[in-house]
Amino acid sequence: MTAAPAERGRTVVADRAVRRIAERAATEADLGGRRARVTHGTAAVHGRHADVRVDVRLPYPAALGETGERVRSRMADRVAELSGLTVRAATVRVQWLAAHRAAPSPHPADGAGPSRRARRPWSGRRVPAALVALVGTGACALLLYDVLAVHVAGRDPAAWRTDAVDWAATHGPGDTPVVAGGAVAAVLGAWLLWLALTPGLRGVLPMAPVPGSGPQRAVLExxxxxxxxxxxxxxxxxxxxxxxxxxxxxxxxxxxxxxxxxxxxxxxxxxxxxxxxxxxxxxxxxxxxxxxxxEPHWRPPEPAPTAPPAEPGPVTGPPPLPKETDS
Missing domain, CATH: 3.30.70.1350 (Cation efflux protein, cytoplasmic domain)
Incomplete structure (x- = not known):
């Protein structure tokens, strides 16, 4: 039995739409009469979940913990409300602080201090991953082309492949080129493992999460x-x-x-x-x-001049009493 036309298909929310919602929502947060300015934003949709991140410029001065929490809360709520997705991670990166004449937003009145368990966010490592993918794809494509040319078109194997096989057959594990190549491969492998196991993003500092913020975190450049x-x-x-x-x-x-x-x-x-x-x-x-x-022209300040002591003047007092005389 076929489904009704109204029940066929599915609704897909694009990353670009979620990104636009997150950027707009970040600018709607009320920061004591001021607004944050979004410089860049990204969004990734995975099924019914979404990860959003925006880079903002906040007005200065302001309490960064409270201000960042307001921006994150507004962004997460609006993205979930308008897109129907579950916001799995909402990240706000403070890239710049702009001076503002308005008064700073007040500090939170509650006495509960912020938690000290936040960690530095992980980096996507896009550049190393792209380089490894390009090198692997190029090598596999070249080898596949040569194999297909031999088995489908009946051509002779490429010279580079036969030379590589001959060289590998005549060199053992103790040869210097083999040892050097193994050392280079080991260094590259250790480097890739280091990139995979370390968080990265050394240019940011994690901020303490505000109580009640959930998994949302903020960082400061x-x-x-x-x-x-x-x-x-x-x-x-x-x-x-x-x-x-x-x-x-x-x-x-x-x-x-x-x-x-x-x-x-x-x-x-x-x-x-x-x-x-x-x-x-x-x-x-x-x-x-x-x-x-x-500075080279700096001179220590001269001590303040003190008033000279006053010279002693004539002592004045009550007139002397007359001497008593015997009568």
């Missing part, structure tokens, strides 16, 4: 962390130049002192750096190292 620390250090009076190098576990801040007291300015730069790092909400706090070097 290391360049964005360096930009925030650079702005915080430049705002300290007396600092003329700040250079920041952000790693996966440590951050190095190098500042230049143009004027002012050296000890006081160094303390202020360290305080500004620590305050900025605490506000990022990273899973693993970065260890800062602050260096302050004076």
């Amino acid at each position: 290391r360049s964005a962390v360096a930009e925030l620390l650079r702005d915080a250090g430049t705002a300290v009076p007396g600092v003329t130049d700040v250079r920041v190098r952000c790693g996966r576990r440590r951050v190095r801040v190098r500042a230049r002192l143009g004027f002012g007291d050296r000890t006081t300015t160094r303390t202020a730069v360290r305080t500004a750096t620590a305050t900025t790092l605490d506000a990022l909400g990273l899973t693993r706090p970065l260890k800062p190292r602050v260096t302050l070097r004076p």
